[in-house]
Amino acid sequence: MFKVGIIGATGYVGVELLRLLLNHDKVTVTAISSSTFKDEEISSVYKSFFNKTTLVCKDKSDVIDKCDVIFTALPHGLSEEIAAEAISKNKKVIDLGADFRLECEDSYEEWYGKKFTCKDIHKNSIYGLPEFNGSKVKEFNIVANPGCYPTSISLGLMPLLKNNLINTKNIICDSKSGITGAGRGLSLKTHFAEANENFAAYGIGSHRHTPEIEQTLSYMANENVEVTFTPHLLPVNRGILSTIYCQPKDKLTLEEIHEIYKKQYENEEFVHVLPLGQTAEIKHVKYTNNCHISIHQNYRKNKIIIISVIDNMVKGAAGQAIQNMNLLLDLPQNTGLKLIAPSF
Incomplete structure (x- = not known):
């Protein structure tokens, strides 16, 4: 079993990731973090997890140390330094924010008001739209999950x-x-x-x-x-x-x-x-x-x-991130994602 973790687990995207990952039969959610709800059980924040998991929101360093694949579900500007630390420890990162989506730093600064803070790691990232470039995803350590x-x-x-x-x-x-x-x-x-x-x-x-x-x-x-x-x-x-x-x-x-x-x-x-x-x-x-x-x-x-x-x-966030994780781990793309829409 691969060990995975979520940084930013209590936002809507983070908690959707957790919901889906807990039903994935090839990974174990080992650690999660939240700056707002640190040291609280996720089931106290979202009652849907009551009796489903005992995961407690810890510090982001706990997620990096304990996991093979780290999902960052954070606002723009917060994932670069986390990704740099994670890949220095031979971990894989899937970022669901905007930090790695744009290749041009000038464009990122124009639209997000920030420069790249860890410029060197951008060459180790790929824009992860699986239907377009999924065959290349596993060659990289950082995946920029596309926007919705x-x-x-x-x-x-x-x-x-x-x-x-x-x-x-x-x-x-x-x-x-x-x-x-x-x-x-x-x-x-x-x-x-x-x-x-x-x-x-x-x-x-x-x-x-x-x-x-x-x-x-x-x-x-x-x-x-x-x-x-x-x-x-x-x-x-x-x-x-x-x-x-x-x-x-x-x-x-x-x-x-x-x-x-x-x-x-x-x-x-x-x-x-x-x-x-x-x-x-x-x-x-x-x-x-x-x-x-x-x-x-x-x-x-x-x-x-x-x-x-x-x-x-x-597909616009957590599911596509898991699809990218499956590509990184050389698993079938539909692992953990065999989901059917309700009829009404």
Whole structure:
């Protein structure tokens, strides 16, 4: 059994990691940490773990010392030094924050207001979108787990970009996320009275996932890709639905586009291309590591419309991190992730 630990275990992403890892039959959760709830049992913070685990939140050093693989579920700017210490002790790190997602330090400083503090270790990290570069993950000691919006959008566009089928300068990504995407810390927009019976855009033209989306899509296309990305807050707990609009370079039938998508993802465990005529919906991927994609077309405007849905806490965060862990440990990607969405 591999020993794994979570630094930042009491945030929404950290506790989702713990929920999934406790059901993984190839790893043991050996240690967890929390700066807010240090020395408290996790079951006292989240009652769902009562009689399921006796893990106590300790210091981050305890996690590094006791574990083979460390998950860092922390705000940006806090994972670099932890990762540096961990890999100096021959540990593997999967970071669910933003510290290793952007390759360009100037871009990181522009969007996050910080410079890289441990510059040398970035060359030992990889952006871990398994369906795109999963074969390379185990060659690195640090995996940057993708953001939730970039995961939904990247999987939605990858077949078109890899096959050079669309204009890369006028892609529109219109995404909606459940409230858990904002994290456990309370803000005005996540108050019940503000979010309930409401639907609002935010981060318009300035959301921090924009450079990550463009960086990933540019690698897929092998040319510079520009997007107009607007996120929205849905009054639901979890889930992301991205509606993506793009212009094909040549006339393509809906059937031809659909075949391209099916071929791209035919061997992928977690990406499912729905039959033509069906529409991807959040409820069909909740609590799973799946991404559902449906293909549509506006014939009058010659536009391709892609709908891509994921659970922002699983495929968009904790589940994808475990998928990356499985790749690091040379385990089947679906180990611990054979999850089925509830029917209602």
